[in-house]
Amino acid sequence: MATKNHNLSQIDTPLPSAADMKFGIVVAEWNREVTEALLEGAVRTLRSAGCPDLNILIKYVPGTFELALGAQFFAEYTDVDAVIAIGCVIQGDTRHFDFICEGATQGITQLQIQWNMPIAFGVLTVNDMQQALDRAGGKLGNKGDEAAATAIHMVKLQNDMEAASPNHEPDRRSIN
Numbered sequence: 812m813a814t815k816n817h818n819l820s821q822i823d824t825p826l827p828s829a830a831d832m833k834f835g836i837v838v839a840e841w842n843r844e845v846t847e848a849l850l851e852g853a854v855r856t857l858r859s860a861g862c863p864d865l866n867i868l869i870k871y872v873p874g875t876f877e878l879a880l881g882a883q884f885f886a887e888y889t890d891v892d893a894v895i896a897i898g899c900v901i902q903g904d905t906r907h908f909d910f911i912c913e914g915a916t917q918g919i920t921q922l923q924i925q926w927n928m929p930i931a932f933g934v935l936t937v938n939d940m941q942q943a944l945d946r947a948g949g950k951l952g953n954k955g956d957e958a959a960a961t962a963i964h965m966v967k968l969q970n971d972m973e974a975a976s977p978n979h980e981p982d983r984r985s986i987n
């Protein structure tokens with residue numbers, strides 16, 4: 812649950828090293844002022860955990876509704892360990908907001924289960940632009956930081972569990 816005034820850049824658990832990890836970042840172009848700030852936060856956090864720039868792949872899609880497919884392209888055509896999906900949906904006068912948010916959340920949830928690959932949800936779903944700016948490097952931190960930290964933790968968890976699995980078989984990432 813979102814906690815009022817929680818700072819999204821405050822990462823409580825120390826970040827594992829991301830020196831050997833590779834990430835795809837898919838960024839929605841809608842509300843670009845906001846999504847660029849979220850992207851900056853995500854890249855900064857990946858770098859701070861030691862992820863080399865060569866291991867950070869960035870692609871753009873038109874809007875948040877297209878994030879799930881953009882993430883699937885990363886899963887299908889690259890060897891990334893995880894994807895970070897970045898978008899910003901601002902409530903308008905119609906129900907469009909609900910459909911976009913639902914499409915993105917359901918699409919991303921389904922995708923990460925199907926592909927057995929972490930996809931971090933760096934999407935702001937807010938009432939107005941001020942709420943977005945507050946969470947994109949403003950007074951409530953940066954959701955891009957939070958999403959990148961989540962992706963790093965999930966890749967580490969997956970790597971550790973795979974390595975310890977008695978039935979370990981080569982997965983999608985080693986086949987590519």
Ligand code: DLZ
Pocket residue numbers: 839841842873874875876877898899900901902903907911
């Ligand atoms: C159409 C639309 C609207 C009204 N609002 C947003 C928004 O606030 N944030 C966002 O990322 N995208 C928005 N879009 C675009 C949709 O995500 C999508 O790109 C279009 O509906 C075309 O599929």
